[in-house]
Amino acid sequence: xxxxxxxxxxxxxxxxxxxxxGFSLFMFxxxxxxxxxxxxxxxxxxxxxxxxxxxxxxxxxxxxxxLLRFMVNSLFVVTISTVxxxxxxxxxxxxxxxxxxxxxxxxxMGFIIGIxxxxxxxxxxxxxxxxxxxxxxxxxGLIWLYTVTSLPFTIYLLMGFFKTIPSTLEDAARxxxxxxxxxxxxxxxxMARSGLISAGIFVFVMLWKEFLLALVFISTENYKTISLxxxxxxxxxxxxxxxxxxxxxxxxxxxxxxxxxxxxxxxFIAGLTVGIGKG
Amino acid sequence: MxxxxxxxxxxxxxxxxxxxxxVVTFYVIFMIFPIVQSLYYSLFKWSGFTSYKQYIGxxxxxxxxxxxxxLQSVLNSFKYVIFGSIIIIAxxxxxxxxxxxxxxxxxxxxxxxxxxxxNTISPVALALLWGFILNTRWGLLNGVLDKIGLDFLQRxxxxxxxxxxxxxxxxxxxxxxxxxxxYIAAADRIPTSxxxxxxxxxxxxxxxxxxxxxxxxxxxxxxxxxxxxxxxFKIFGYLYVFGAGGAGADAPPPVRNISVQLFLxxxxxxxxxxxxxxxxxxxIILLILVAILVYVIRNLLMSAETxxx
Numbered sequence: 001x002x003x004x005x006x007x008x009x010x011x012x013x014x015x016x017x018x019x020x021x022g023f024s025l026f027m028f029x030x031x032x033x034x035x036x037x038x039x040x041x042x043x044x045x046x047x048x049x050x051x052x053x054x055x056x057x058x059x060x061x062x063x064x065x066x067l068l069r070f071m072v073n074s075l076f077v078v079t080i081s082t083v084x085x086x087x088x089x090x091x092x093x094x095x096x097x098x099x100x101x102x103x104x105x106x107x108x109m110g111f112i113i114g115i116x117x118x119x120x121x122x123x124x125x126x127x128x129x130x131x132x133x134x135x136x137x138x139x140x141g142l143i144w145l146y147t148v149t150s151l152p153f154t155i156y157l158l159m160g161f162f163k164t165i166p167s168t169l170e171d172a173a174r175x176x177x178x179x180x181x182x183x184x185x186x187x188x189x190x191m192a193r194s195g196l197i198s199a200g201i202f203v204f205v206m207l208w209k210e211f212l213l214a215l216v217f218i219s220t221e222n223y224k225t226i227s228l229x230x231x232x233x234x235x236x237x238x239x240x241x242x243x244x245x246x247x248x249x250x251x252x253x254x255x256x257x258x259x260x261x262x263x264x265x266x267x268f269i270a271g272l273t274v275g276i277g278k279g
Numbered sequence: 280m281x282x283x284x285x286x287x288x289x290x291x292x293x294x295x296x297x298x299x300x301x302v303v304t305f306y307v308i309f310m311i312f313p314i315v316q317s318l319y320y321s322l323f324k325w326s327g328f329t330s331y332k333q334y335i336g337x338x339x340x341x342x343x344x345x346x347x348x349x350l351q352s353v354l355n356s357f358k359y360v361i362f363g364s365i366i367i368i369a370x371x372x373x374x375x376x377x378x379x380x381x382x383x384x385x386x387x388x389x390x391x392x393x394x395x396x397x398n399t400i401s402p403v404a405l406a407l408l409w410g411f412i413l414n415t416r417w418g419l420l421n422g423v424l425d426k427i428g429l430d431f432l433q434r435x436x437x438x439x440x441x442x443x444x445x446x447x448x449x450x451x452x453x454x455x456x457x458x459x460x461x462y463i464a465a466a467d468r469i470p471t472s473x474x475x476x477x478x479x480x481x482x483x484x485x486x487x488x489x490x491x492x493x494x495x496x497x498x499x500x501x502x503x504x505x506x507x508x509x510x511x512f513k514i515f516g517y518l519y520v521f522g523a524g525g526a527g528a529d530a531p532p533p534v535r536n537i538s539v540q541l542f543l544x545x546x547x548x549x550x551x552x553x554x555x556x557x558x559x560x561x562x563i564i565l566l567i568l569v570a571i572l573v574y575v576i577r578n579l580l581m582s583a584e585t586x587x588x
Contacts, residue, residue: 008481010380013373021393024452029417031408053563088305091298101295114310118513118569120538121562124545124555125316129326148309151302180294200542209401209517216546227401232518234407246407253404261399265392267401268399273464 025059031254042243051226057248061180065245066221068253070229077139077225078207081146085154085203086196088147093158094184098167108159114152123216136217142225145217147209154199157271162188198271201264208257226253314566320559327338327555339560349561351532352540353568356519358443359511359536360572363450364504370455371503375496376488391463394456403518409449409521413437439533446521446534450514458503465499466492501580506573513538513567536564 036040036050037059062068095101096108126145127136135141165188173183189196214228224232230253237246261268322338323331343349374394381387397405412419413436421433436445469492477487493500515538522530522539529547530539545558 004483006485009485010377016468017374017377017390021390024393024396027408027412027419031411033458034411045417046419079489086579088302091294092302095295095298099295101291107299110303110311111306114306116509116569116573117310117314117567118509118538120513120515120541121317121566122310122313124320124327124559124562125313127546128311128555129313142338142463145309148305152310155302177502180291181562184294195465205399209399210383211357211520212542216542225286227403227516230403230407234523250407250411254408255479257400261396264393265395269388269391269395269460272460 024084028254031247032251035244035251037244037247039241039243041133057244058252060242061233061237061245061249061252065233065249066224067226067229067233067249069221070224070226071252071256073139073223073229074208074226077142077146078204081143081150081207082204083198084147085150085157086200089151089154089158089185089199090189090192090196093155094162094188096155097159097162098170111152111155115156117152119149119212123213127216130217135225137220139223140218142214143225145213146210149213150203150207154203157202158192158195161199162192163193194267195271198267201268202271205257205261205268294488313437317554317559317562320556321563325554325556334557339557340564342557343560343564348532348535348541349537352535352537353564355443355534356512356536356568359447359514360508362447363454363511364507366447366451367454367458367507368503369499370451371458371462372493372500374421374455374459375466375492376461376485378463379466379488379492380484381497387463391460394459396456397453398457403520405453406449406517406520409445409452410437413445414510442522442531443533446518449517449521450510453517454507454510458507461499461503462496465496469495501576504580505573505576508576509569512536515539537561537568541565 030046033050035050038051041048041050065277096104130141130145131135133141135144169187169191172184173187178186198202209227210225211227211231214225215231218224218228221232230249233246233249237249238241296428320327322334322336323332324335324338378390380385381390413421415433415435417438419434420436424430424432434441438441473491473495474487477491482490512534518534518536519530519539519542522534528545540563541558541561544561545555
């Protein structure tokens, strides 16, 4: 490549980008390395190597401090919520994106506004409502909240996706006398499969890392999710000065997310940008 | 195709009713109605956990104007909006410039995916990680500075002087990866013919970027500004956990945005204030501020002409 004076900004920014990514990777490498250190070794500084590679830190946080339990809780709550969100969102998104009826644009608008509602503005009434129904500190309560708070964005995402699917097949089916249920189940759902999967992955990842609702609505160890569980480890582990354990805890929370994401990244990004592609 | 014919309408009616009514009801009861309830609670003196509840009109709102911790959290939220948007949008634009010029589609995808990773990870884990890096005694940053002979730059990053910038740097690191995906998707939809004719005219890649790409992704830049404004007010986990500095204490006032202050007022464990009605007033202020800001930003930017291509 020939050096061009006018391309200097490009070289500089590329350098910055490489530094940015390099720093991120280095940070992660350091995190993993440190998770094998004892607390004493961590205090000895960044450049000390762990004296022996042992899984003590990991085993301690997974079992004694219950991180495994928190993971299972999250997996349970988040999987059910994701399925529920999709089941509830797909038909309404289909109807709102395809048919005009009384109030349809009003409802669409209502969901779009809902995306911008900060949870903080509603969690106090929700807390009182949920504790009135004895649904705080329960799987059901958390699934309930996760489902309803994910609805607006999922519906918005799926509406954008359904709009990209041409309606010729449905028109043909309609002329042949298919009912709405039939054309939704037999034509739309199969065609929308990749969109539904993208939306599902997106909802799953967002709920997996959710923290605020869990913090407000869950206080017993039994029901803690992964984020909340890691948060509760902070107090326990720093109280005893167990930084090694805390490093291992962070790795255990980050690593599965990265693995899951790197397998499904393409679908994930497709889900996120479905509305942007068409301008 | 518009479905005006009455036969179609009738055939679709049941499906429309079944798919919309339950979801809309569920949504209104658990997301819209609580806003009204927050407004109602905010007019009372009430801890939320006792039956003692006294109507006091707007007194909570008047008290908020003299609550220095709350005012600081409002100011901080604005600081996150302003500094965050400038830094994040500048960096994201720079990265869009180089990444959208990559010839290889694979490389383009890979870089975006790596930058996006922090957005898929629990905020608690990221806040802890950032705390580890900036730890004064054994953190990575001070360790690296020491190693490369820049030890005079070492600071107590988690002390009150630097903690706002430290928290902001965490948010920047995460959200550049979020917005880059939007920017690149938008840049990719620009027809290549525009660039080809610019190239024929001898325009440099920088010129092409500023004269073609930026004007044509303006709508996405605007969306990112609106989103960042909302985020600045509602971001919670990163700030709440990062501010605790790994010790599980309450986040110190310099990092708190309205969300953190609101949570601590309503449910804070260390200082059990438990003023649910007072916190409800904060919630209403939060909602109003977000709504006004989004409205203002949209109008400011919308007024500039839109470009068709």
